[in-house]
Amino acid sequence: MINCGASQNMGIPALDLSHQSSIEVNKIYTEDCLDTMASMPSNFVDMTITSPPYDDMRSYKGNSNIQFKAIAKELCRVMKEGGVVVWVIGDQTKNWDESGTSFQQALYFKEVGFNLFDTMIYLKKPRGACGNNQSYWQTFEYMFVLSKGKPKTISLICDRKNKDSRKGDNGTKRLHDGTLFNHSRGGYGEYGRRTNVWEYNVGRGHSTKDEIAFNHPAIYPEKLVEDHLISWSEKEDIVYDPFMGSGTTAKVCKLNGRYYIGSEINAEYVEYANKRLSWY
Numbered sequence: 001m002i003n004c005g006a007s008q009n010m011g012i013p014a015l016d017l018s019h020q021s022s023i024e025v026n027k028i029y030t031e032d033c034l035d036t037m038a039s040m041p042s043n044f045v046d047m048t049i050t051s052p053p054y055d056d057m058r059s060y061k062g063n064s065n066i067q068f069k070a071i072a073k074e075l076c077r078v079m080k081e082g083g084v085v086v087w088v089i090g091d092q093t094k095n096w097d098e099s100g101t102s103f104q105q106a107l108y109f110k111e112v113g114f115n116l117f118d119t120m121i122y123l124k125k126p127r128g129a130c131g132n133n134q135s136y137w138q139t140f141e142y143m144f145v146l147s148k149g150k151p152k153t154i155s156l157i158c159d160r161k162n163k164d165s166r167k168g169d170n171g172t173k174r175l176h177d178g179t180l181f182n183h184s185r186g187g188y189g190e191y192g193r194r195t196n197v198w199e200y201n202v203g204r205g206h207s208t209k210d211e212i213a214f215n216h217p218a219i220y221p222e223k224l225v226e227d228h229l230i231s232w233s234e235k236e237d238i239v240y241d242p243f244m245g246s247g248t249t250a251k252v253c254k255l256n257g258r259y260y261i262g263s264e265i266n267a268e269y270v271e272y273a274n275k276r277l278s279w280y
């Protein structure tokens, strides 16, 4: 049985999963992510990228508390060996005290079996005052890159301009005892790999051009998702977003030849997401 209709649109073949699961790809499930994951086999998902609700920061029309520990354990079960989870999260400050939820969660992921492969920063170009005026402007979130063992895909983006470029060459070096030692110097190109601080313009017209997405109060930028997909996944990989919101992850998967599966508990957001997806 072929249970993936929409994949034909993505320039990648339909995916027949019927031998291992009732789950369909290229679909957003309107339910709690724990229910979606319960119908996935173990070692099934290549990559997860998501921004979970945290610290009661936004109401999401009544859905801001998650069963984090159960979700972390389930993610560990459904991810393939070498699969990567990108967990985008910040902290709330209350009574002059930051919650620390971000790091608590990152450390819990380690407890249940993930490696903390990298702690990356999602830097938002300042667009106006945020936070209180007794501290420096809050302008970043963490992007915890968690992996089951060593990531099976590492395709680092090289778009940081080097000061100059140099061809590799062979040479000799005189050693302390007077003998000559043959050695080769590696060269480097015009561009080198990025740092792990990624900066994005955010907000209307920047995070996405799709106005409909801004019916959701907390979207992340499409470019952020694309950069992670390029870094940690391959074409035709299965990518999961347990908190799909306005459908950002699904759209970027669709445009980049990845199969997506999403969960979103709020039916209104799923409606916006599906409408958004129908345009691509």
Ligand SMILES: C[S@@+](CC[C@H](N)C(=O)[O-])C[C@H]1O[C@@H](n2cnc3c(N)ncnc32)[C@H](O)[C@@H]1O
Residues within 6 Å of the ligand: 031, 032, 033, 034, 050, 051, 052, 053, 060, 063, 064, 065, 066, 067, 216, 218, 219, 220, 221, 242, 243, 244, 245, 246, 247, 248, 249, 263, 264, 265, 266, 269
């Ligand atoms: C930070 S938003 C995600 C936004 C998304 N990254 C985007 O770009 O639109 C978190 C979403 O998780 C949803 N949510 C909350 N609890 C959930 C649960 N247990 N299972 C699935 N979705 C949930 C909320 O309704 C909200 O839309």
